[in-house]
Amino acid sequence: MKKIFASSFLIFFIFTGISMAFDNPEDLYEKGNSSYENGDYEKAASFYEELIRIDKTSPEVFYNLGNSCFKLKKIGKAILNYERALRVDPRDKDTQLNLKLARTMAVDKINISERGFVLNTLLFLYDRTNINELSLACSFLYLAVILILIFSIFFVAKRRFMFCTAASIGTIFFILFIFLFAKIKDENFTKMGIVIAEKTDARSGPKEDYLLQFTLHEGAKFSIIKDVQDWYEIELSKDLRGWIPKITVDII
Amino acid sequence: MRYFVSFLLVLSVVAVCYAEDMTISANVDRQEVTLDEQTTLTITVSGNVSNIPQPYIPGLNGFTAYSSGRSQSISIINGQISSSVTFTYILVPNNTGDYTLGPFNINYKGKTYSADPINIKVLPRNNQPSVPSQQQAQPSGPGSIDQNVQPRQGKELFIEAYVDKLRAYVNEQITLTFAVYQAVSLFNNPLYNPPSTTGFWTEDMPPQKKYYKIIDGTRYLVTEIKTALFATGPGEFTIGSARLEATVEDIDKVVSRNPFGAFDQDPFGMFKRGKPLALTTEPIKIEILPLPDQNKPADFKGDVGDFDISLNVDKNTVEENQPVSLKIKIKGKGNIKTISSPSTPEIQDVKFYESGSSENISKDNYIVQGEKIFEKMIIPKKEGNITLGPVEYTYFDPVLKDYVRKKLAPMTINVTKSKEEPAEKNTFAPAVTQEEIQLLKRDIGYIKTSHAEFRPKNAFLYKNIIFLLINILPFFILVALYLYELYRSRLRTDIGYARSLRARNAASKRLKGARKIVNQFLRPKGQNLSEIDTERPYPTRVSKDADLLPRMYKNMVKEFYTEIYKAVIEYIADKLNIPHPSITKDSLEYKLKEAGVSEDIIDKVKTLFDDCDMARFASVRFTKIDMECTYRQAEEIITNLERFI
Numbered sequence: 001m002k003k004i005f006a007s008s009f010l011i012f013f014i015f016t017g018i019s020m021a022f023d024n025p026e027d028l029y030e031k032g033n034s035s036y037e038n039g040d041y042e043k044a045a046s047f048y049e050e051l052i053r054i055d056k057t058s059p060e061v062f063y064n065l066g067n068s069c070f071k072l073k074k075i076g077k078a079i080l081n082y083e084r085a086l087r088v089d090p091r092d093k094d095t096q097l098n099l100k101l102a103r104t105m106a107v108d109k110i111n112i113s114e115r116g117f118v119l120n121t122l123l124f125l126y127d128r129t130n131i132n133e134l135s136l137a138c139s140f141l142y143l144a145v146i147l148i149l150i151f152s153i154f155f156v157a158k159r160r161f162m163f164c165t166a167a168s169i170g171t172i173f174f175i176l177f178i179f180l181f182a183k184i185k186d187e188n189f190t191k192m193g194i195v196i197a198e199k200t201d202a203r204s205g206p207k208e209d210y211l212l213q214f215t216l217h218e219g220a221k222f223s224i225i226k227d228v229q230d231w232y233e234i235e236l237s238k239d240l241r242g243w244i245p246k247i248t249v250d251i252i
Numbered sequence: 253m254r255y256f257v258s259f260l261l262v263l264s265v266v267a268v269c270y271a272e273d274m275t276i277s278a279n280v281d282r283q284e285v286t287l288d289e290q291t292t293l294t295i296t297v298s299g300n301v302s303n304i305p306q307p308y309i310p311g312l313n314g315f316t317a318y319s320s321g322r323s324q325s326i327s328i329i330n331g332q333i334s335s336s337v338t339f340t341y342i343l344v345p346n347n348t349g350d351y352t353l354g355p356f357n358i359n360y361k362g363k364t365y366s367a368d369p370i371n372i373k374v375l376p377r378n379n380q381p382s383v384p385s386q387q388q389a390q391p392s393g394p395g396s397i398d399q400n401v402q403p404r405q406g407k408e409l410f411i412e413a414y415v416d417k418l419r420a421y422v423n424e425q426i427t428l429t430f431a432v433y434q435a436v437s438l439f440n441n442p443l444y445n446p447p448s449t450t451g452f453w454t455e456d457m458p459p460q461k462k463y464y465k466i467i468d469g470t471r472y473l474v475t476e477i478k479t480a481l482f483a484t485g486p487g488e489f490t491i492g493s494a495r496l497e498a499t500v501e502d503i504d505k506v507v508s509r510n511p512f513g514a515f516d517q518d519p520f521g522m523f524k525r526g527k528p529l530a531l532t533t534e535p536i537k538i539e540i541l542p543l544p545d546q547n548k549p550a551d552f553k554g555d556v557g558d559f560d561i562s563l564n565v566d567k568n569t570v571e572e573n574q575p576v577s578l579k580i581k582i583k584g585k586g587n588i589k590t591i592s593s594p595s596t597p598e599i600q601d602v603k604f605y606e607s608g609s610s611e612n613i614s615k616d617n618y619i620v621q622g623e624k625i626f627e628k629m630i631i632p633k634k635e636g637n638i639t640l641g642p643v644e645y646t647y648f649d650p651v652l653k654d655y656v657r658k659k660l661a662p663m664t665i666n667v668t669k670s671k672e673e674p675a676e677k678n679t680f681a682p683a684v685t686q687e688e689i690q691l692l693k694r695d696i697g698y699i700k701t702s703h704a705e706f707r708p709k710n711a712f713l714y715k716n717i718i719f720l721l722i723n724i725l726p727f728f729i730l731v732a733l734y735l736y737e738l739y740r741s742r743l744r745t746d747i748g749y750a751r752s753l754r755a756r757n758a759a760s761k762r763l764k765g766a767r768k769i770v771n772q773f774l775r776p777k778g779q780n781l782s783e784i785d786t787e788r789p790y791p792t793r794v795s796k797d798a799d800l801l802p803r804m805y806k807n808m809v810k811e812f813y814t815e816i817y818k819a820v821i822e823y824i825a826d827k828l829n830i831p832h833p834s835i836t837k838d839s840l841e842y843k844l845k846e847a848g849v850s851e852d853i854i855d856k857v858k859t860l861f862d863d864c865d866m867a868r869f870a871s872v873r874f875t876k877i878d879m880e881c882t883y884r885q886a887e888e889i890i891t892n893l894e895r896f897i
Contacts, residue, residue: 025706033701056706064699071696094697101694135713139723146726153737184714 025056032064041071059089070102076196076218078102083252091128106219126179131187134180141173191224193249202242206231213242274299276307278356278367286375290344290530295356298336307358314351315343318497320528342530345374408436413447413494413533421541423556423587424650426481427618430494433472439499448492453482453587457615480620482587486542493532500527543648547655551595555647557586561658563643569666576630576665580643583623588613593626594645602638605629632667639664748829755826759890762819769812770879809874813867816886820860823890827897837861849896860885
């Protein structure tokens with residue numbers, strides 16, 4: 001039984017490995033890095049962007065692109081790319097620090113509602129894992145439960161102990177599964193955006209002739225509620241909503 | 253105060269309505285004074301104005317003037333306000349001759365009022381009184397004593413200042429004595445202005461000495477204030493005049509006021525009037541001699557007096573790098589405060605640290621004396637004996653008029669090896685003060701150049717079919733295994749269940765056996781007995797003699813019916829979990845009813861069993877069709893029963 005699992009995992013990784021070996025992302029990455037080292041941030045950014053365009057990304061690429069944008073004084077894009085990097089690699093200290101620094105340079109001071117200590121502790125894992133890690137962890141725990149249950153069928157004598165173990169592992173699995181679910185929901189349904197233009201006007205409707213409600217500046221983070229043609233309806237806080245043109249922002 | 257101001261305001265308003273008039277007058281209490289005496293100048297300004305200005309006092313040539321206060325009076329008579337202000341000055345003549353004071357002017361609203369000048373004649377001192385027996389001070393310095401005492405016979409209050417020597421060496425003590433002679437009581441605490449002593453280091457010598465002295469029949473209370481002076485350099489110096497301001501009882505006026513002498517004693521001082529006095533002393537010239545250059549030692553540091561020196565260490569044996577406290581004590585008469593530390597010779601491998609000095613000064617017999625202790629720390633760096641000294645100290649003795657050198661015997665300190673390792677050299681260096689890191693400017697971290705793994709942005713595991721299959725398949729495996737195990741365990745544990753599961757199979761087996769029997773004996777004969785075809789329509793049960801099977805088949809028919817009977821009865825027994833032998837037709841009927849089997853099926857079962865019994869025990873002959881029919885009935889019964897039990 002175990003062998004089957006192991007080999008299926010192996011097959012899975014080989015499969016993903018094969019799909020990676022397209023084009024030549026390593027070259028682009030190296031070129032970007034050397035451009036950055038030479039101080040040609042513009043060029044470096046274009047290499048990293050090319051990598052993202054051909055959909056060969058990694059947290060390092062986002063991070064480096066963020067740095068290039070930062071050096072080019074494009075704070076909005078820098079924040080955007082740091083956020084993207086954190087989605088993939090939420091525990092990276094460099095990215096966290098740079099994002100923090102970049103945020104201090106943004107014009108708009110948007111109060112991100114601070115979570116309390118309890119919530120922070122509860123969501124410790126949530127904040128520090130990405131979808132794939134959560135998926136793997138869930139999968140691992142789930143398979144462990146299944147395995148224990150299968151064994152419990154044949155080893156009747158130790159059934160009680162096995163059920164207890166399965167129950168505890170199952171509880172952890174359940175929590176992680178909720179996290180995973182929330183993460184996936186976050187990723188796919190509550191989309192966050194960053195203003196990348198110098199400034200953008202939020203209006204009361206998806207057209208230029210609607211009333212101008214407020215102005216956002218580069219680097220401001222918001223969540224997207226609706227998507228109508230060239231406009232996004234965005235939400236800053238519970239009671240601050242407006243429509244902004246799509247070209248001025250980018251989705252994380 | 254506020255009340256006063258408002259009062260003045262009212263007055264000024266009123267004053268505007270009237271013609272303003274003002275007078276000024278100046279008076280002295282006497283127009284002839286000797287140098288010993290003084291005169292009082294009174295300037296009175298009066299007028300119907302409220303704010304009287306200060307009069308202008310011209311330079312009072314030949315006199316020293318002291319303000320003695322001002323008094324003001326305001327009177328309102330019939331609405332007429334008149335106020336007067338009196339300014340009082342005490343004039344002390346400086347030289348003899350004729351002097352003119354004034355004119356005294358006052359400026360008020362552009363008008364000038366003036367008082368007539370006053371002429372005063374200053375006469376030389378009366379030289380009648382003799383000096384009271386002079387203070388006997390030993391002449392220690394060069395030159396004769398010239399006590400600068402100014403005798404004032406018949407005066408109720410006089411002062412004098414004198415020094416014990418008029419010639420002295422630099423830094424030698426000169427005692428300045430200021431004495432107040434008083435024969436009357438003073439109205440207030442006298443104000444003493446000490447003389448200027450430029451060029452001298454002064455040392456007050458309390459306490460004040462008070463004694464009575466009779467001079468020419470008058471009993472004086474003498475108060476002496478002594479000051480020690482130490483010249484800081486050679487040359488001619490002048491001790492300035494000391495001054496005393498006091499208010500004394502005016503005896504003359506008291507007497508004149510009381511012609512009856514009833515209040516001569518004036519025990520309560522009711523009628524006493526004060527007379528302000530300002531007294532000065534003559535300046536004193538002092539010659540300060542330089543210290544002789546002859547025999548002057550090189551290490552002389554300027555100490556004058558009579559001293560003694562001693563040396564003291566707190567321990568004679570010490571470990572290396574441990575401190576030894578060294579005390580040098582200089583004791584004697586002279587200016588203790590200016591004594592400087594005697595030099596100690598440099599010693600190799602020994603560190604010296606000055607750790608301060610303390611002094612202890614006493615002024616017994618009005619001679620400045622005491623001791624000064626210099627403390628030093630010695631830290632030997634190497635083991636062995638170190639020799640301190642000889643410590644030498646040189647001072648100038650003004651009595652001997654020569655330099656004196658005091659020498660202390662060398663002192664030896666035994667330094668032993670340290671038990672501990674010698675401390676780091678920078679032990680004594682102060683710890684580097686720690687500072688907060690100054691953040692000059694913040695920049696982002698550097699890019700990542702490590703190896704990166706590239707994959708599509710949306711390559712999430714949960715979207716990967718293989719991953720999902722890996723996760724889903726084990727679940728089905730689990731379910732399948734569980735169900736199988738459940739089935740197996742039921743077979744193991746539940747006999748009834750097992751029997752009922754096996755019942756159909758067993759019945760089929762028996763039915764098959766029954767058909768086999770028929771096929772066996774009918775086929776070889778080749779008679780047109782058709783096989784019992786299960787596909788054939790259900791035959792009607794018609795029994796004709798012609799169709800009856802021959803007797804030779806009797807046993808076989810019996811066997812066939814037995815099989816049929818067993819198939820059905822065992823099937824029912826298995827299904828209902830009843831032991832085979834205990835089953836009877838009657839109990840069977842009851843059991844089937846209990847199991848909820850419908851009546852017509854029960855009837856069919858009963859009919860079938862009747863047929864079988866007839867064949868097995870009554871030797872009734874049957875036709876092939878009968879057998880076929882029975883077979884079908886048995887099959888039908890079993891199929892029907894399957895639905896109920």
